[in-house]
Amino acid sequence: MRILESGMGELLQPIDLDEFRQWNREKKAHGLVDKLMTEQEAISRFVYDGCYIGTELYGTVRAPMSLAREVVRQGKKDLRVAGQGVLELDLWLGAHLVKTLDITYIGLEVYGTSHCLRREVESGRVEKVVEWSNGGITWRFKAASMGVPFIPVRSMLGTDTFRYSAAKVAECPFTGMKVCLIPALILDVGLIHVHRADRYGNAQIEGISGFAFELARASKRLIISAEEIVDTEEIRRYPDRTTIPYYLVDAVVHAPFGSYPGEMVYMYERDEEAIREWVEASKTEEGTQAYLNQYVYGVANHQEYLELVGWERLQRVKAAVEGR
Amino acid sequence: MAAPNYNPTELMICLAARQIPDGVTAFIGTGIPMLAASLAQKMHAPNLIPVFEFGGTGAILKRLPRAVGEGRTFYRGLVASGICDTMETAARGFIDYGFLGGAQIDPYGNLNSTIIGPQHHPPKVRLPGSGGANDVGSLCWRTIIIIRHDKLRFVPKVDFITTPGYLTGPGAREAAGLPPGTGPYRVVSTLALLDFDEETKWMRLLATNPGVTVEQVIENTGFELIIPPNVGQNEPPTDEELRILREEVDPEQFYI
Numbered sequence: 001m002r003i004l005e006s007g008m009g010e011l012l013q014p015i016d017l018d019e020f021r022q023w024n025r026e027k028k029a030h031g032l033v034d035k036l037m038t039e040q041e042a043i044s045r046f047v048y049d050g051c052y053i054g055t056e057l058y059g060t061v062r063a064p065m066s067l068a069r070e071v072v073r074q075g076k077k078d079l080r081v082a083g084q085g086v087l088e089l090d091l092w093l094g095a096h097l098v099k100t101l102d103i104t105y106i107g108l109e110v111y112g113t114s115h116c117l118r119r120e121v122e123s124g125r126v127e128k129v130v131e132w133s134n135g136g137i138t139w140r141f142k143a144a145s146m147g148v149p150f151i152p153v154r155s156m157l158g159t160d161t162f163r164y165s166a167a168k169v170a171e172c173p174f175t176g177m178k179v180c181l182i183p184a185l186i187l188d189v190g191l192i193h194v195h196r197a198d199r200y201g202n203a204q205i206e207g208i209s210g211f212a213f214e215l216a217r218a219s220k221r222l223i224i225s226a227e228e229i230v231d232t233e234e235i236r237r238y239p240d241r242t243t244i245p246y247y248l249v250d251a252v253v254h255a256p257f258g259s260y261p262g263e264m265v266y267m268y269e270r271d272e273e274a275i276r277e278w279v280e281a282s283k284t285e286e287g288t289q290a291y292l293n294q295y296v297y298g299v300a301n302h303q304e305y306l307e308l309v310g311w312e313r314l315q316r317v318k319a320a321v322e323g324r
Numbered sequence: 325m326a327a328p329n330y331n332p333t334e335l336m337i338c339l340a341a342r343q344i345p346d347g348v349t350a351f352i353g354t355g356i357p358m359l360a361a362s363l364a365q366k367m368h369a370p371n372l373i374p375v376f377e378f379g380g381t382g383a384i385l386k387r388l389p390r391a392v393g394e395g396r397t398f399y400r401g402l403v404a405s406g407i408c409d410t411m412e413t414a415a416r417g418f419i420d421y422g423f424l425g426g427a428q429i430d431p432y433g434n435l436n437s438t439i440i441g442p443q444h445h446p447p448k449v450r451l452p453g454s455g456g457a458n459d460v461g462s463l464c465w466r467t468i469i470i471i472r473h474d475k476l477r478f479v480p481k482v483d484f485i486t487t488p489g490y491l492t493g494p495g496a497r498e499a500a501g502l503p504p505g506t507g508p509y510r511v512v513s514t515l516a517l518l519d520f521d522e523e524t525k526w527m528r529l530l531a532t533n534p535g536v537t538v539e540q541v542i543e544n545t546g547f548e549l550i551i552p553p554n555v556g557q558n559e560p561p562t563d564e565e566l567r568i569l570r571e572e573v574d575p576e577q578f579y580i
Contacts (some may be wrong), residue, residue, distance in 0.1 A: 007401065018353060026404060040508060057378065057393050058378070058389045058391060058392075058393050060390070060391070061378075061391050061393035061394050062394075073360045083453070103453045104437050104453055104454055104455060105453045105454065105456075106452055106453065107451075107452030107453075109354050109390065109391050109392075109457075110354060110355065110390050110391070110578060110579075113450075113451055113452060117450055118449065118450050120397050121445070121446060121450040122446050122447060122448070122449065122450055123446065124445075124446040128445070129444070129445050131438065131453065131454065132454070133454045133455070133456065133457070133458035133459045133462075134377060134407060134411070134454065134455050134456040134458075135407070135408075135411035135456065135458075135463075136454075136458070138407050138408055138411070139408070139411075140410060153415070154415055154462060154463065154501065154502065154503055154575065155411070155415075155458055155459045155462045155463060156453035156458055156462070157462065157488070157500045157501040157502050158485075158488050158496065158497065158499075158500030158501070159434075159485045159487065159491075160438070160444075160484045160485040160486065160487065161438070161454050161458045161485070161487070164444055169501065177501060178500065178501025179501060180501070202457070207379075207394060207395060207404050208376075208378050208379030208380055208397070208398055208404045208405065209379060209404075209405065209406040210378045210379060210393055210405060210406055210407060211378075211406060211407050211408070212406070213357030213406055213408075214406075214408060237369060237498075249575050263394055263395060265394070265395035266395070269423070270390070270391075270394070322387070322395070322396075322399070322492065324399065324400060
């Protein structure tokens with residue numbers, strides 16, 4: 001295949017598919033093993049300084065917020081991050097934990113640009129930034145999940161998003177057309193929040209699945225947090241609902257309101273006031289650290305965080321769920 | 325002249341909504357596109373099928389989504405799938421319209437939402453990045469750009485091409501490998517409605533907004549626009565559009 005152009009961005013995570021296969025053969029339990037543990041245990045066992053890590057979905061929607069806060073609490077640093085996020089990645093940036101970024105979107109959605117991203121990237125504290133589109137980064141997970149080194153797509157072509165990526169443009173050997181080759185991205189650790197899972201890691205997601213399917217299959221270690229832990233009989237009753245099968249999963253964490261202050265569709269709404277609190281606090285370095293002191297370092301775990309937020313508020317977001 | 329009974333954001337939403345025909349599929353991003361799609365659905369386009377990148381297709385936009393993944397993006401929807409499905413659907417040619425915004429736009433409709441300044445890293449100003457914009461601008465048939473109109477935004481050359489317009493001019497998209505027949509279709513701004521000349525792919529003034537002169541549009545654009553002999557005038561928002569927008573689309577006043 002003729003390579004016509006190469007993006008100048010660095011491949012932040014090497015693509016070693018045979019090592020991935022070996023890993024999946026040797027380091028993952030192929031039988032049913034109880035993986036239920038706390039956030040504290042899961043993060044300390046599987047997330048390490050300098051690891052390549054990604055989260056799903058978006059900080060205000062079904063994001064693994066209790067896991068993201070635990071990463072901050074344990075001060076896991078020099079993280080190489082798949083940058084598609086809102087509040088969860090903002091917390092890591094605010095806590096100065098991010099060293100390099102494959103970025104597609106980090107922002108505050110309706111509230112605009114991320115202040116933490118700006119401070120960390122403009123100061124150069126985030127050392128390398130490689131650009132992708134949302135489709136692009138998800139197809140990177142998809143390539144890894146297929147066990148192939150790249151996928152040809154028709155996005156990113158002709159733009160600076162391509163020029164500052166680590167993708168390549170090639171001539172298709174079958175049609176002669178130009179295609180953008182998106183390299184596989186194998187994550188050291190993936191974090192996903194789901195509606196329910198059993199203790200082995202069989203997980204169900206309701207509503208849109210975002211990129212959970214792809215990210216789960218592209219991760220060497222996968223930590224699942226779930227609103228509800230169910231009996232495996234429940235999984236066996238509707239196996240068609242299993243988005244993430246047990247063998248992909250290394251840890252299962254019971255995290256009710258695990259996406260708070262974001263929403264969990266059909267279960268609770270987002271807490272606008274709490275989201276605005278972060279938007280305001282994150283505007284300054286001092287505000288950011290004060291927020292982290294109060295809501296992350298100042299509480300020992302997710303349970304204490306929920307008590308700090310208060311059950312009255314949590315009941316309110318639950319009651320706000322709209323009928324369908 | 326009496327002060328208008330609407331603000332610039334409301335005007336852009338109404339103008340954008342009018343660009344969406346009934347019975348089409350449209351990729352909808354955060355912000356004004358959501359309001360425009362919702363208004364269109366409640367006015368003239370009940371069969372508009374909104375597609376949200378994280379998997380929501382065919383929602384009834386009863387209440388305004390605040391994020392492209394939230395429950396309201398598939399409220400009474402037809403499909404709740406994932407981002408690969410929606411992007412690949414666009415790649416196969418099923419998505420008629422895509423809505424885009426940005427911090428900068430150039431005469432060929434190229435958009436920047438990545439950085440401001442000459443250097444990529446570290447940049448003078450870091451913006452959120454492409455998100456789904458590059459994919460939407462690459463793969464949807466017609467993209468509609470919604471952007472405030474001033475010289476900081478309408479620039480001769482964007483600092484970074486996040487999302488492809490017509491790139492360097494006629495034939496450039498196809499030469500880069502992008503699907504033929506795609507590209508920017510309209511620009512809805514606070515001052516005017518614009519499109520792109522069929523031959524040169526250069527931005528052209530179609531119609532000015534109520535109370536805005538052609539000269540004002542020219543003064544607020546950082547490059548030379550094509551000004552045809554007959555420039556139209558956009559109708560102001562109707563009472564019905566404003567009522568639906570304020571009472572039904574965004575009663576919480578998230579955006580307006």
